[in-house]
Amino acid sequence: MHVAIDDTYGPITATPSKYVTGARSTYVAVEFPDHAVDGIRANIVNCLAEMPSLLDISPTEFHFVDIYNRNKEWRNAPGELNLKIFEFFAEIYRMHRWPVQVQTVDDRTLADHAIRFDLSVDGFDLRERDGQALFFLLTKVKHRMPGPPEPLTLRIDAGWAG
Numbered sequence: 326m327h328v329a330i331d332d333t334y335g336p337i338t339a340t341p342s343k344y345v346t347g348a349r350s351t352y353v354a355v356e357f358p359d360h361a362v363d364g365i366r367a368n369i370v371n372c373l374a375e376m377p378s379l380l381d382i383s384p385t386e387f388h389f390v391d392i393y394n395r396n397k398e399w400r401n402a403p404g405e406l407n408l409k410i411f412e413f414f415a416e417i418y419r420m421h422r423w424p425v426q427v428q429t430v431d432d433r434t435l436a437d438h439a440i441r442f443d444l445s446v447d448g449f450d451l452r453e454r455d456g457q458a459l460f461f462l463l464t465k466v467k468h469r470m471p472g473p474p475e476p477l478t479l480r481i482d483a484g485w486a487g
Contacts (some may be wrong), residue, residue: 331482349431350454352462356424428462
């Protein structure tokens with residue numbers, strides 16, 4: 326089994342909701358069977374290679390916050406073709422239905438449960454939202470995974486510096 330984990334980006338400003346705050350950290354884990362990994366990697370590389378001929382842009386990765394908001398190279402995508410990328414990935418997900426785990430930590434997450442962490446564990450600073458969100462997500466993933474003897478390959482976004 327392979328698990329790919331990446332963080333999501335959202336607003337850091339105040340929001341009008343007391344339940345969904347702007348100051349939050351969210352991580353997403355997607356589970357893939359081992360036999361699918363090489364194909365997934367090849368298909369992403371191939372999709373990126375097609376972008377110049379399809380949209381006349383040359384992205385190096387699919388960051389959906391940039392695609393949706395037309396940031397960086399996506400600002401030059403013609404018309405609403407940036408939204409077609411979402412449709413394309415939604416169709417891939419509809420076909421495969423890989424298990425997905427999401428974990429968000431915001432101002433209320435620990436306060437609502439009267440929990441407070443004041444430590445670091447194996448590079449996770451549990452005093453910070455980023456470390457808390459990743460730690461809680463890894464805990465969810467651990468509880469969902471089958472036990473040995475099935476090996477687990479875990480890939481966490483290279484931007485995480487825990």
